Amino acid sequence: MEISHKRDVKTALKGQFTTIEENAKLRVICGPMFSGKTTKLINIIHTYAAQDRRIQVFKPQLDHRYATKEIVSHDNKSIAAIGITNAEELYAFADKTDVFAIDEAQFFGDEIVNVCQSLTRKNKIVIISGLDFDFKARPFGSMPALLSLADEIIKLNAVCNFCAGHASFSHRTTTEVETLVLGEKDKYVPLCRSCYLEVLKA
Incomplete structure (x- = not known):
């Protein structure tokens, strides 16, 4: 079976196809800590706001490192947000x-x-921001599944704390062993792969 090419599509039908922006219903921003994920999320939110879209921002209720009713980036950009404890609470805003x-x-x-799948089927746009790896460089929670379903993936890097290279890992500097430990520069540093592997050998 031959794969059709764009040249085979009738020009008259061009206006019936969705734009790239509209077609990306699930967009996932990922990377280590200090890579600018929240800043990127806020910038994308402003882009949709300029299009007069009805936007709502959410955050986990347990994350109150900077504020309880805002998402705040490491470079102090912020935007109002609703704290929720369960993702199913999003349905109430559909x-x-x-x-x-x-x-x-x-x-x-x-x-x-x-x-997220249910919301996109309702023609909603969902933008996710999150860590793709935990402190042991293991896929974090449901992020792998979200990445596999994404229409667009925005992968960001931080600056390695040791060599200033591209950092992909969030290394925990404390002795806490739980996967979920909230913290900032007091508990985590971004590392590139080489420096991360050297730390594991130390």
């Missing part, structure tokens, strides 16, 4: 929201995958 922006998505359980 009738009045066109764009769902969710920060720190790795803190939600597996239900966030089904919720």
Whole structure:
């Protein structure tokens, strides 16, 4: 079976196809800590706001490092947000929201995958921001499933704390062993792969 080419599509039908922006219903921003994920999320939110979209921003209720009713980036950009404990709470906003922006998505359980799929089927745009790896460089929570379903993936790097190279890992500097430990520069540093592997050998 031959694969059709764009030249085979009738010009008269061109206006019936969705734009690239409209077609990307699930967009996932990922990377290590200090890579600018929240800043990127805020910038995308402003882009949709300029299009007069109805936007709602959400964050995990447990994440109150900077503020309880805002998402705040490491470079002090902020935007109002609603704290939720379960991703299924997003359904309550479906009738009045066109764009769902969710920060720190790795803190939600597996239900966030089904919720995001359900929202995109309702023609909603969902923008996810989260850590792709935990402090042991293991895939974090439901992020792998969200990445596999994404229409667009924005992969960001931080600056390695040791060599200033491209950092992909969030290394924990404390002795805490739980996967979920909130913290900032007091507990985590971004490392490139080479420096991360050297630290593991130390």
